[in-house]
Amino acid sequence: MILGLxxxxxxxxxxxxxxxxxxxxxxxxxxxxxxxxTDCRGSFIKLTWFRGLKDRIxxxxxxxxxxxxxxxxxxxxxxxxxxxxxxxxxx
Numbered sequence: 021m022i023l024g025l026x027x028x029x030x031x032x033x034x035x036x037x038x039x040x041x042x043x044x045x046x047x048x049x050x051x052x053x054x055x056x057x058t059d060c061r062g063s064f065i066k067l068t069w070f071r072g073l074k075d076r077i078x079x080x081x082x083x084x085x086x087x088x089x090x091x092x093x094x095x096x097x098x099x100x101x102x103x104x105x106x107x108x109x110x111x
């Protein structure tokens with residue numbers, strides 16, 4: 021409802037990644053870089069990891085542009101749309 025998305029069909033959901041290994045594998049798949057344990061808090065990734073990765077990406081081709089946009093979207097989700105009280109991590 022917040023984003024004005026239709027709610028009359030199946031929800032778009034995914035299982036929560038609760039282990040560090042699953043989170044690490046997903047980061048490697050989505051961003052080409054695996055997160056470290058120090059970049060995580062349980063099943064949360066610290067937003068500083070996304071900021072640092074976004075700052076290091078050189079926009080040389082479509083793959084790097086997509087990684088940059090994914091980082092930007094994750095930061096928007098973690099800070100503006102679905103931020104928690106800490107404002108420091110993203111589930």
